[in-house]
Amino acid sequence: SLSRLDRANTELEQVLMELRHKREELEAMKRDIHDMQSEKTDTEKSLRQVRSKQKVLANHQKQLMQRRSQAHQEREEEIKKRQQALDARDIKALEDASHRKHAFNEYKSSLLPLDRAIPDTRIKECLPLKWDTSKMPKTSVIICYVNEAWSTLLRTVWSVLNRSPPELIEEIILLDDASDAEWLGEKLDTYVREHFPSHVRIVRSPDRLGLIRARLLGAKHAKGPVMTFLDSHCEANQGWLEPILDIIATNRTTVVTPVIDTIDHRTMEYAKWTSNIPSVGTFDWTLDFNWKSGVLRPGQKLTDPIDSPTMAGGLFAIDRDYFYEIGSYDEDMDGWGGENVEMSFRIWQCGGRLVTAPCSHVGHIFRDTHPYKVPGKGIHHTFMKNSMRLAEVWMDDYKQFFYDTKPKRENIDIGDLTKRKALRERLKCKPFKWYLKHVLPDLFVPDSEHVLHKGALRAGNGLCLDKMGHRAGGQAGVFSCHGEGGNQGWMYTVNDEIRTADSLCLDVYSSKFPAPIHLQRCHQKQGNQAWKYENNVFRHVASNGCLSSVVSGNGQHELKLDTCKEGSSGQQWTWV
Numbered sequence: 001s002l003s004r005l006d007r008a009n010t011e012l013e014q015v016l017m018e019l020r021h022k023r024e025e026l027e028a029m030k031r032d033i034h035d036m037q038s039e040k041t042d043t044e045k046s047l048r049q050v051r052s053k054q055k056v057l058a059n060h061q062k063q064l065m066q067r068r069s070q071a072h073q074e075r076e077e078e079i080k081k082r083q084q085a086l087d088a089r090d091i092k093a094l095e096d097a098s099h100r101k102h103a104f105n106e107y108k109s110s111l112l113p114l115d116r117a118i119p120d121t122r123i124k125e126c127l128p129l130k131w132d133t134s135k136m137p138k139t140s141v142i143i144c145y146v147n148e149a150w151s152t153l154l155r156t157v158w159s160v161l162n163r164s165p166p167e168l169i170e171e172i173i174l175l176d177d178a179s180d181a182e183w184l185g186e187k188l189d190t191y192v193r194e195h196f197p198s199h200v201r202i203v204r205s206p207d208r209l210g211l212i213r214a215r216l217l218g219a220k221h222a223k224g225p226v227m228t229f230l231d232s233h234c235e236a237n238q239g240w241l242e243p244i245l246d247i248i249a250t251n252r253t254t255v256v257t258p259v260i261d262t263i264d265h266r267t268m269e270y271a272k273w274t275s276n277i278p279s280v281g282t283f284d285w286t287l288d289f290n291w292k293s294g295v296l297r298p299g300q301k302l303t304d305p306i307d308s309p310t311m312a313g314g315l316f317a318i319d320r321d322y323f324y325e326i327g328s329y330d331e332d333m334d335g336w337g338g339e340n341v342e343m344s345f346r347i348w349q350c351g352g353r354l355v356t357a358p359c360s361h362v363g364h365i366f367r368d369t370h371p372y373k374v375p376g377k378g379i380h381h382t383f384m385k386n387s388m389r390l391a392e393v394w395m396d397d398y399k400q401f402f403y404d405t406k407p408k409r410e411n412i413d414i415g416d417l418t419k420r421k422a423l424r425e426r427l428k429c430k431p432f433k434w435y436l437k438h439v440l441p442d443l444f445v446p447d448s449e450h451v452l453h454k455g456a457l458r459a460g461n462g463l464c465l466d467k468m469g470h471r472a473g474g475q476a477g478v479f480s481c482h483g484e485g486g487n488q489g490w491m492y493t494v495n496d497e498i499r500t501a502d503s504l505c506l507d508v509y510s511s512k513f514p515a516p517i518h519l520q521r522c523h524q525k526q527g528n529q530a531w532k533y534e535n536n537v538f539r540h541v542a543s544n545g546c547l548s549s550v551v552s553g554n555g556q557h558e559l560k561l562d563t564c565k566e567g568s569s570g571q572q573w574t575w576v
C-alpha cells in the first residue's frame with residue numbers, strides 16, 4: 001500500500017505540473033488577448049481620427065466648390081457650348097486674330113477659368129515656412145492697364161483675392177490708363193460691383209498717362225501702408241504675399257519683387273519649371289533690363305531674400321511712405337520703359353535695398369510686342385528719352401558707355417532734370433561707381449581697361465559684322481555698313497571676346513567648316529568665345545578657324561568660321 005501511495009503521489013505531482021503548465025499557457029493567452037484588445041482600441045481610435053479628418057477635408061472641399069462662384073460655372077458652360085460649334089480651322093483663325101490684337105493668345109485665355117489652378121512653383125524648402133500675418137502690414141495692390149483683355153485682367157484680380165490672406169489686402173486698385181475698349185467700361189463696373197463689392201476700386205484716368213504716371217496716380221489713391229504693383233496679365237501663386245510683406249515688415253527700406261514665372265503667350269501655360277535660386281535683374285549698357293543668375297551669399301539659405309541689382313519693373317512691393325521718401329518715379333518720364341532701371345539704381349545708391357523673395361511666385365504673360373500705342377512719339381522714343389534722363393541723373397561719367405551704344409541718336413528733348421538732380425543731392429546718394437562695385441561687381445564695364453577696340457567691323461569685301469537683331473542663340477551675319485552702331489556696334493575685349501553692347505559674344509561650337517557663328521551671352525571664360533586679333537584677322541582659338549564674310553552658293557552674303565586663307569579679303573577686318 002505504501003508503494004501504491006508512492007505511485008499516486010507521483011501521478012498527483014504530474015497532474016499538478018501539467019496544471020501549472022496549463023495555467024502558464026492560460027496566463028500567456030490572457031496577456032496576448034489583452035495586448036490584442038489594446039491594439040484594437042488603438043486602431044479604432046486612429047480609424048476614428050482618419051474618418052473625422054476625412055470629414056473635415058470633404059467639408060472644406062465642399063466649401064471651396066461653393067465658393068467657386070456661380071459666375072465661374074455659368075461662364076465655363078457657356079464656353080463649352082460655343083467651342084462645340086467650332087472646328088479646328090475656325091479656332092486657329094480666332095487665336096491668330098486675338099494674338100494680333102493683344103500680342104498673346106487671348107482667345108485661348110478667354111476659354112480658361114478665371115480662377116484656374118496653376119502649378120505651385122515654390123521650391124520644397126519654402127513649404128514648411130510658417131508666417132505670422134498678424135505682424136505684417138496690409139497692402140494695396142495697384143494694377144495699371146490700357147485696353148487689357150477681359151480674361152487676363154480678371155484672372156489677375158481673382159488670383160490675388162484667392163491666394164492672399166484676406167487680412168493682408170487693403171484693396172485692389174484698377175487704374176485704367178484711358179482705355180477705350182468697350183469691355184472695360186460699364187461691363188467691368190457691373191462685374192466688380194457684383195463680385196468684389198468691398199475690395200476692388202476702379203480709378204479711370206481721363207487722359208493717357210503712360211505707364212509711369214499711371215502708377216503715380218494709382219499710388220495717390222492707395223490707402224495701405226504697403227503698395228504692391230502688378231502688371232494687368234499676372235497670376236499670383238500660392239503663398240505669394242506673405243514672404244513679401246514679411247521682408248518689408250522687417251525693414252521698410254527694402255523693396256521686394258516676387259519670382260516672376262512665365263505664362264506662355266501662345267499656349268497660356270503656366271511654366272512649371274523654376275530654378276532653385278531665382279534669377280535676379282541686371283542691365284546692359286544699352287540700359288535694357290536683363291536677367292542673370294542669382295548668387296547666394298555665404299551662409300544664405302535658399303529661402304532668404306536675395307539681392308537683385310535691378311528689377312523688371314512691373315511686379316514689386318514697397319512701403320508707401322518710403323516710395324515717396326526715395327523719390328517715387330520721375331514724373332517727366334513718358335510712356336513706357338526705363339523707369340524700372342531708374343528706380344533700381346536710385347534704391348541702391350540712396351541707401352535702400354532691392355531683393356527678390358524666393359518663396360513668392362507670380363506668373364506674367366511675357367509677350368514679344370506691345371499691343372498699344374503710347375502717347376507722343378511711340379514706345380521707342382519714350383524708352384530712349386527715359387533712359388537718357390536716368391543716365392544723366394544717376395550714372396555720372398559712366399553714362400558715356402550708354403551713349404556709345406547709340407551713336408546716331410535722333411535729337412531728343414529730355415526736358416529739365418533739376419528736380420531729379422536735387423533729389424539725388426538731398427538724399428546724399430552714392431556715386432554710380434559705388435553701385436557697380438558693391439551691387440554688380442561682375443558686370444562688364446566697357447572702359448579702356450577692358451576694351452581694346454570698339455566701333456563697327458568692316459570686312460575687306462565692304463560688308464559689316466552685324467547682329468541682325470538676333471538674341472542669344474541666334475546667328476550673327478554681315479550687312480551693308482550703316483554707321484549707326486546698334487546691330488553693328490562691337491567691342492574687342494582684353495578677354496579676347498568680340499562682344500555687343502548688350503552682352504552677346506561671338507561663339508562657335510561646330511567644328512565643321514564653314515561653321516555658323518552664334519551669338520551667346522558672354523561668359524568671360526574664353527572657351528568658344530576666345531578670338532585672337534592679329535594683322536586684321538580674327539582667329540577662333542578653340543578651332544583655329546577664321547572669321548569670314550563669305551558668299552554662299554545662292555549668292556547670299558553670310559558670316560562663317562572658315563579655314564584661314566592668307567590675304568582673303570573676307571577675312572580682313574578693320575575697325576571703322
Ligand code: LR7
Pocket residue numbers: 144145146147148177209210211214230231232233260289311312313314315335336337338339340364366370372373374375
Ligand atoms: O501707356 C501704358 N499704360 C499702361 O497702363 C503702357 C502700359 N500700361 C500697362 C500695361 O497694360 C501693363 O499692365 O502697364 C503694364 C506694363 O506694360 P506691358 O505689360 O505692355 O509691358 P512689359 O511687361 O513688357 O513691361 C515691363 O517693362 C516695363 C518698362 O516700362 C514696365 O516696367 C512693366 O511693368 C514691365 N513688366 C514686368 O516687369 C513684368 C515682367 C517682365 C519682364 C522682364
Ligand code: MN
Pocket residue numbers: 231232233314364365
Ligand atoms: Mn507685362
